[in-house]
Amino acid sequence: MTPNDLFQSLWHDYTERLCPSAGNVHRLLEENEPLINDHIALRTFNLTSVNLEVLAQPFIELGYQASGDYQFVAKKLVAKHYQHADANLPKVFISELKLEECSTQLQRIVKQLVEQIEPQYMQGSEFLYAGRPWQLTHQEYMLLADESEYAAWVAAHGYGANHFTVSVNQLTQFAEVQQVNDYLKSSGFVINQSGGEVKGSADVLLEQSATMADKVQVEFEDGVVLLPGGFYEFAKRYPMPNGELYSGFVAASADKIFESTNS
Numbered sequence: 001m002t003p004n005d006l007f008q009s010l011w012h013d014y015t016e017r018l019c020p021s022a023g024n025v026h027r028l029l030e031e032n033e034p035l036i037n038d039h040i041a042l043r044t045f046n047l048t049s050v051n052l053e054v055l056a057q058p059f060i061e062l063g064y065q066a067s068g069d070y071q072f073v074a075k076k077l078v079a080k081h082y083q084h085a086d087a088n089l090p091k092v093f094i095s096e097l098k099l100e101e102c103s104t105q106l107q108r109i110v111k112q113l114v115e116q117i118e119p120q121y122m123q124g125s126e127f128l129y130a131g132r133p134w135q136l137t138h139q140e141y142m143l144l145a146d147e148s149e150y151a152a153w154v155a156a157h158g159y160g161a162n163h164f165t166v167s168v169n170q171l172t173q174f175a176e177v178q179q180v181n182d183y184l185k186s187s188g189f190v191i192n193q194s195g196g197e198v199k200g201s202a203d204v205l206l207e208q209s210a211t212m213a214d215k216v217q218v219e220f221e222d223g224v225v226l227l228p229g230g231f232y233e234f235a236k237r238y239p240m241p242n243g244e245l246y247s248g249f250v251a252a253s254a255d256k257i258f259e260s261t262n263s
Helices: 003-018 021-028 053-060 103-114 137-148 149-157 176-185 251-261
Strands: 037-045 065-073 078-082 089-099 164-169 199-201 206-210 213-219 223-228 231-237
Touching: 003 037, 003 053, 003 213, 021 149, 021 164, 021 176, 037 053, 037 149, 037 231, 053 078, 053 089, 053 251, 065 089, 065 149, 065 251, 089 149, 103 137, 103 149, 137 223, 149 251, 176 231, 199 223, 206 251, 231 251
Parallel strands: 037 089, 164 231
Antiparallel strands: 037 164, 065 078, 078 089, 199 206, 206 231, 213 223
């Protein structure tokens, strides 16, 4: 499998299962050139069998390297981003929930979910776009959601990209993130307002915004419920003193982007 094959599989899962509206956003912004995907994001728990390093392994095998570490104290998350020597390939942002900082009830539910996974399931790369590898009830989901929107999202959806990201730098019809937001709002999309529509600034070398997540049908053992799925992000990167575009992430901005999937 090539990196492009992996991202194509992730895109298919993302648009079919988590964010059906992404295709519409894509068509609205794409002109004569294919859109450049700045990065994708993945979520997990910090249990050994499914942790951040496990999710990163398929990308590392394709030449990706760890390039930045981030902490989100209030959300009890840590994250890393990975990038490839080929700057045309998307960056990968992977986060994990620190279960030891959560309630015993949340820990118990999550551990019961992860225990349902066969060890070989998390090998290779197919698990990254294969959906949810465990069964759970809507009641369990609600218990998780009361404490952590993040934990509830991972429990409901399993693995898959929670967002893809349009590189605003390459757009010809828009030069600013706010212009993209205004255009999408005029087309009926809802933009994440947490921390302001545009998170970050030229001062921190990165501006970001995002749609609010699509509502998608999620099947539980005790019924089907409409829940937030995936969203689409937009990022503009600014040059560093050496002239190269900043390639990292800004934790304060990413913290607000996470809330695109809040109920």
